[in-house]
Amino acid sequence: MAKRFDVRRQNGFVSLAILCFFLLYLPIATLVVYAFNDNDSLAIWKGFSLRWFHVAWNNGLVIESSIRSFQIAAVAALLATISATMAALATTRTNPYRGLTFKYAFINQPLMVPEIVTAVALLIVFSRIKIWTGYSGLGYLVAAHTAFCVPFAYLPIRARLESMDLALETAAADLYATKWKTFRHVTLPLLWPGILAGLMLAFVVSLDDVVITEFVKSGGQDTLPTYMLGQIRRGVTPEINAISTAFLLLSIGIVTAFFFVSRKRT
Amino acid sequence: MATASEVAEQAERDDIRLRWLLSAPALLIVFLAALGPLLIVVVYSFLTPGNYGDVKWQFSTDAWVSVLFERDVFDDTVSFATAYLSIFWRSVSLSLATTVLTLTLGFPTAYFIATRPDHRRDIWLFLITIPFWTNLLIRTFAMQEVLRNDGIINSALQLLGIADHPVQLMYTNFAVLAGMVYVFLPLMVLPLYASMEKIDFRLVEAGYDLYATRFEVLRRIIVPLVTPGIVAGSILVFIPSLGAYVTPRVLGGGTNLMIGNLIELQFGQGRNWPLGAALSITLMVIVMVALLFYVRNTTRSDGAHG
DSSP: OOOOOOTTOOTTHHHHHHHHHHHHHHHHHHHHHHHTBOSSSSSSOOOBOOHHHHHHHTOHHHHHHHHHHHHHHHHHHHHHHHHHHHHHHHHSSSOOOTTHHHHHHHHHHHHHSOHHHHHHHHHHHHHHHHHHHOOOSTHHHHHHHHHHHHHHHHHHHHHHHHTSOTHHHHHHHHTTOOHHHHIIIIIHHHHHHHHHHHHHHHHHHHHHOOHHHHHHOOTTOOOHHHHHHHHHHTOOOHHHHHHHHHHHHHHHHHHHHHHHHHHOOO | OOOHHHHHHHHHHHHHHHHHHHHHHHHHHHIIIIIHHHHHHHHHTTSEEOBTBSEESOOOOHHHHHHHEEEOTTTOOEEEOHHHHHHHHHHHHHHHHHHHHHHHHHHHHHHHHHTSOHHHHHHHHHHHHHHHHSOHHHHHHHHHHHHSTTSHHHHHHHHTTSOSSOOOOTTSHHHHHHHHHHHHHHHHHHHHHHHHTTOOHHHHHHHHHTTOOHHHHIIIIIHHHTHHHHHHHHHHHHHHHHTOOHHHHHHSTTTSOOHHHHHHHHHTTTOOHHHHHHHHHHHHHHHHHHHHHHHHHHHHHHHHTO
16 A cells, blocks of 8 residues: 655654754753762763762752742742733733833833843942942842843733633623722633743743843852852862752743643633 | 713723723833843943943943944054954854754754644643753753763764864854754744644645645745744844853853853953943844844735735
8 A cells, every 4th residue: 555645744854853852852861860970070970879969958058049049039920920910901902002012012121132231231220229229138139030020921921811802801890890809700710820821931030040140149149040150160060960950850840830831721 | 961972081091091000010120120221221331431340420432432443552543343343243153053053953843843743742842842941051051061071972972983082062162052052942943833833734735736846845835834933933043142141151161252241241350331331232233133124024924925
C-alpha cells in the first residue's frame, strides 16, 4: 500500500525541531547534573552527592537573599496585580474613548524599553531621592519591580476580560445589584483565573529580574539573582549549580501552575 | 428636567471618569518608576560629569559629541569615536545574527509543534515555555557550563580526537552569540507558533494539486501566511538582544562588550553619567526605530490580507 501523502510535511523540519529541543535542554540538563557532583570544582565528575545543596542551605547570604527576593516579588506582584486588574477593567469592554490608546501604550511602556535603560534611569532618580530623603530601604526595589510587573499582570487579565461578555453583568444590574455587588459577585469570580495568571507571571518576572535590581539595590540588598551574578563573576563551585537547580524547580512549579490556570475555561 | 439623551450623556461621562480613576494607580506607578525616570535621563545627558560619579548641574553637549566623535587630547581635532562605534556595530551585528539563527531554528520548531495532533501540541508548547520562564541568568550560566574549557563541548571534541587541547570558546563573540540564541530562542518560537496554528492546510493541498513542490509550498504559501509571526518573533528577539547585559557580561568577559555593558561602564568605573545617559537614549532610539518598522509592517500586512 502506498504511504499516504502528508501535505504538512516539510523536508528536514522534524530533525531541526528535535535538534532545537535538544539544544534547549542540553545546557539545563548539564547544569542540573553537575549540581550533584561530589567535587570541589566543576570540572570532573566524582560521584553523586547532595553536599552542595547542604552548602547552599547553610550559606547565610544565599538564604538571606532568597528571602529578600521572595519579599520583593510578593509585594511587587500583589501591587502590580491589583493596579493591573483595575486598569484592565477600565480599558476593556467599552466603546473607544479619548485616552484609551494612550493608556495601552503607557501601561505597556516598560516592555518596549530595554531593561538596561530603565535600570540606569532608576539609578539616576533613586540615588538623588536617597540623598534628599536619607531613606535607603527596600522601597526602591519594590517600586521598580512593581512598575515592570504591571504589563505582565495586565496582559492575561485583559485577555480574560475581553473573552467575557457583558450579559451577566447587565443581568445583575437589571436585578438591582449595585456596581460594587455586580463586580464582587459576578465579574470577580469569572475574572479570577486571569487575575491568578497575572499574579503568577508578575511574581516570576520579579523573581527573575537581574538588571534593574543590580542597578537599584543599595549595599547589602542583594536578591538571589544579583547574588548569583556576583558569584559567577568570581569563578564558580557546584554550589551555584545547586542554587540554580532549586530555583529551576521553583520556576517549573510556577509555570506548570500557570499553564493549568490559564488553560482552565469556565 | 433632564432629557433622556442628557441622562445618557451624563452616564457616559461618569463611566469614563470611573475608568480614569480605575487606571490611575497603574498609570501612576509606571510613570513614577519607569517612564518618568526616562525623561530625566534625557536631562542628564546634557549635564557635566561630576568628579565622583553623578553630575554637575552645568549644561554641556560633550556627552552627545562623544557618543559619535572623539577629541584628540593633543591637538583638539575631532574624529569618529571608533571605540564606541565598534561596540554599537558589534551589538547590532550580533543581534541581527541572533535573530537570523533563532529564526532558522525556531521556524521548523514552531512548524513542527503546529502540525502535531491537537492533544499533543500542548506538551510540546510546554517544553518551549519552561526555558522561557527559567531565569535568564540561570540559562546563561548553563550555557557557560557547556562552553567552558572543561565543559561538555570541549570534552566531546577531545574524546572524539578532533582537538587535542581545549578550544577557547568562553569570552569570545561566539560565546555571546551562542548564549543569546539560546536565551532568546523561545521568544521566536512562541509568536511563530501563534501564527502557524492558524494556517489553513487546504491552501497547501491546493498548492500540491497545482503541482507545487514542497519547497514552493513553503516559500509561496506557508511563509507569506506566517509573515506576521516572523516579524513579531524577529522584533521580540532583536530588541532584547540589542539591550543585552547579562549574557555578554557572563559569556563575553571584559572584552566582548555590547551597548548594555558600555552603558553600565559609564555609571561604574567610567564615572561619566552624562555619557551613559546619552548612550542609553541612543540605544532607545534604535529600539524605537525597530518598533516603528514592526508597527508599519504589521499594519501593512493586515491591510494586504483584508
